[in-house]
Amino acid sequence: MYNSIVMVKQVPDTANISGKVMKDDGTVNRAKLPAIFNHEDRVALELALQVKERYGGKVTAITMGPPRASDILRECLFMGADETYLISDRKFAGADTLATSYVLSEAIKKIGDYHFIFAGRQAIDGDTAQVGPQTAEKLNIPQITYTEEVIEAAGDKVRAKKKIDGGYEIVESKLPVLLTVLKDVVDPRPFSAKRVMTYKNAKSLMDLEKLTEENSLLYIDKLVHEYEERGLYIKTLTMDDLNLDVKRCGIKGSPTKVYKVESVVLGGGSQQIVEPTKAAIGELIDQLMSDHIFG
Amino acid sequence: MQMDFKNEVWVFIEQRDGNPADVSFELLCKGLKLSDAMKGKLKAIVIGDNVNEIVEQTFIYGADETIVIEHPSLKHYQTLPYSRILNELIKKHVPRIVLFGATVIGRDLAPRVASHTKSGLTADCTDLQISDVKYLKQDHHNLLLQIRPAFGGNIIATIITPDVPVQMATVREGVMELHPLDKPKKGKITKLPFTPDSMDDLVKIIEQHREDNKVNLKAAPIIVAGGYGLGTKENFKLVEELAHTIGGEVAGSRAAVDAGFVTPDRQVGQTGVTVRPKLYIAVGISGAIQHRAGMQESNKIIAINSDPDAPIFDVAHYGIVGNATEIIPAFIDVYKHKLK
Numbered sequence A: 001m002y003n004s005i006v007m008v009k010q011v012p013d014t015a016n017i018s019g020k021v022m023k024d025d026g027t028v029n030r031a032k033l034p035a036i037f038n039h040e041d042r043v044a045l046e047l048a049l050q051v052k053e054r055y056g057g058k059v060t061a062i063t064m065g066p067p068r069a070s071d072i073l074r075e076c077l078f079m080g081a082d083e084t085y086l087i088s089d090r091k092f093a094g095a096d097t098l099a100t101s102y103v104l105s106e107a108i109k110k111i112g113d114y115h116f117i118f119a120g121r122q123a124i125d126g127d128t129a130q131v132g133p134q135t136a137e138k139l140n141i142p143q144i145t146y147t148e149e150v151i152e153a154a155g156d157k158v159r160a161k162k163k164i165d166g167g168y169e170i171v172e173s174k175l176p177v178l179l180t181v182l183k184d185v186v187d188p189r190p191f192s193a194k195r196v197m198t199y200k201n202a203k204s205l206m207d208l209e210k211l212t213e214e215n216s217l218l219y220i221d222k223l224v225h226e227y228e229e230r231g232l233y234i235k236t237l238t239m240d241d242l243n244l245d246v247k248r249c250g251i252k253g254s255p256t257k258v259y260k261v262e263s264v265v266l267g268g269g270s271q272q273i274v275e276p277t278k279a280a281i282g283e284l285i286d287q288l289m290s291d292h293i294f295g
Numbered sequence B: 001m002q003m004d005f006k007n008e009v010w011v012f013i014e015q016r017d018g019n020p021a022d023v024s025f026e027l028l029c030k031g032l033k034l035s036d037a038m039k040g041k042l043k044a045i046v047i048g049d050n051v052n053e054i055v056e057q058t059f060i061y062g063a064d065e066t067i068v069i070e071h072p073s074l075k076h077y078q079t080l081p082y083s084r085i086l087n088e089l090i091k092k093h094v095p096r097i098v099l100f101g102a103t104v105i106g107r108d109l110a111p112r113v114a115s116h117t118k119s120g121l122t123a124d125c126t127d128l129q130i131s132d133v134k135y136l137k138q139d140h141h142n143l144l145l146q147i148r149p150a151f152g153g154n155i156i157a158t159i160i161t162p163d164v165p166v167q168m169a170t171v172r173e174g175v176m177e178l179h180p181l182d183k184p185k186k187g188k189i190t191k192l193p194f195t196p197d198s199m200d201d202l203v204k205i206i207e208q209h210r211e212d213n214k215v216n217l218k219a220a221p222i223i224v225a226g227g228y229g230l231g232t233k234e235n236f237k238l239v240e241e242l243a244h245t246i247g248g249e250v251a252g253s254r255a256a257v258d259a260g261f262v263t264p265d266r267q268v269g270q271t272g273v274t275v276r277p278k279l280y281i282a283v284g285i286s287g288a289i290q291h292r293a294g295m296q297e298s299n300k301i302i303a304i305n306s307d308p309d310a311p312i313f314d315v316a317h318y319g320i321v322g323n324a325t326e327i328i329p330a331f332i333d334v335y336k337h338k339l340k
Helices: A039-054 A067-079 A097-110 A131-139 A193-199 A205-214 A220-229 A278-290 B022-038 B053-061 B081-095 B106-117 B198-202 B234-244 B254-257 B323-340
Strands: A004-007 A010-012 A035-037 A058-066 A083-087 A114-121 A143-154 A159-164 A169-175 A178-181 A234-238 A256-263 B009-013 B040-047 B067-070 B096-100 B120-125 B126-135 B139-149 B157-160 B169-173 B188-192 B203-210 B223-224 B248-253 B278-284 B300-305 B318-321
Touching: A004 A039, A004 A097, A010 A067, A035 A039, A035 A067, A039 A058, A039 A067, A039 A114, A039 A143, A039 A178, A058 A067, A058 A097, A067 A083, A067 A193, A067 A205, A067 A234, A067 B278, A083 A097, A097 A131, A097 B106, A114 A131, A131 A143, A131 A178, A131 B106, A143 A169, A143 B106, A159 B106, A159 B203, A205 A220, A205 A234, A220 A234, A256 B126, A256 B278, A278 B323, B009 B022, B009 B106, B022 B040, B022 B053, B022 B096, B022 B126, B022 B139, B022 B169, B040 B053, B040 B081, B053 B067, B067 B198, B081 B106, B081 B198, B106 B120, B106 B169, B120 B139, B139 B169, B198 B203, B223 B234, B234 B248, B234 B278, B234 B323, B248 B254, B300 B323
Parallel strands: A004 A058, A004 A114, A058 A083, A083 A234, A114 A178, A143 A178, B009 B040, B009 B096, B040 B067, B067 B188, B096 B169, B120 B169, B223 B248, B223 B278, B278 B300, B300 B318
Antiparallel strands: A010 A035, A143 A159, A159 A169, A169 B203, A256 B157, B126 B139, B139 B157
């Protein structure tokens, strides 16, 4: 039996940025961007679910983010996660990868009882691929990055196939280990219709607090208890629930700072329009031949 | 906080089976400029087994000193011993800047080391500069500007690490140019001992497979690249056909790679390879900044796109507006005719 923790992230859909998203000063208006489940993290969840199916155990999905990130935790439940944690606090905002991995590693220490930690290799909003290795370092456990396949787990060891530059390696690691996974190694399973019916009403602490704001007859402690009883509570960890040094969290705990942001300035300018006709293309080819680029 | 720094620039020299990675030497060349700007020293860090040849080469690219850690158990890269060695060295000597190639190895190693030494780390930089910076009303002398496209390429961000001693960055292969010195530096070689640790063996390499016939886009004089705009894998074959006809290499944008039109080793751009060929033909590529970052220094650029407003036209020398499925066959036809 092996227990897995999966680190997932809600990301802005950077592939679908439209004009309205860019502010006049050239910065990005995050609130205007559609938020999606980072694809590689979904693949990571799939690998964790497969480990559970092969060997038994439990799959716990965790995310650090604003309250609306509970959306992707519900999706984790739809796919088959047993338990979810939202790690959310205003003091975590503006974190770079170092501050993020610090909070995640402390949350994982609190959750405990794991053999595997899975994560996508990178998130599409930053493409840094840093949070996985940095979390492993803070937990003082080994890491296997660029994982393509979990071959076999036995006793306190796992064999995995990982990508290297120009090929692949089979490695064997002692457990616990953190694995980051590549995007196209498996297709994440679709949502189970039954699980969607069950878990669409799952709620985090912040989701429930919103309900109490809308209806003064509801009490938060009672609501949390009720959702826990029904198995619909997305466990929520804030600053107060974790053993954290506030100086290492959020923007304060981030050594990297954004100094300047510029809109993209286009270069070039010597552009010449070539008509899409054979005659014009022929002239272009002649030009390239006389420049000794062709021929 | 103004600290007294030695202003050293370190470059991690990556080797695979005893062969140095090009990107490491490219970074030495950039590192030399950065260390000159700060009047500091450039140091190369070589970890492996029997690496004498690599050590000699570091001086051709400007290293003042090369730190060597050799041991049979360090022959192949492994996260735990390599990161432990760097952690200890960095904590002891506190370099101002440490650069890594943004390779599979560099992206495994750099974050682990940055986490342990609590350093700032910026991934996939497209430019690095030294500058005095005023940030939050404080003056900082000789900071590393870490420049990279961000947020889907809609902005260019300059990242700084003002409050910690060590600034780290990763850079993709081909982004920095290789300039061997006319005369190699008479650099110092410092060999340090390696003491194995019980944690080193937590992960063992059981098998390793590497294919040699690697695509070398950087060396190709002509590149024909296709994008998502081609729509189908079938249409992408036109790109291959054109490349074949004019003697070029096939490449693709990230979107084309994601769509499965072309393999990842042929991706041009910020998260792929940076190229500077004599001729770059971009077909059905809109020209997001991440792509342009990887090709805009090409000698001549031809853009073929059905959208006249596509940003790729802004960096192109020749623009053809129209449907690639008509233009490419016409191009091939005319070209073959001219050669006769």
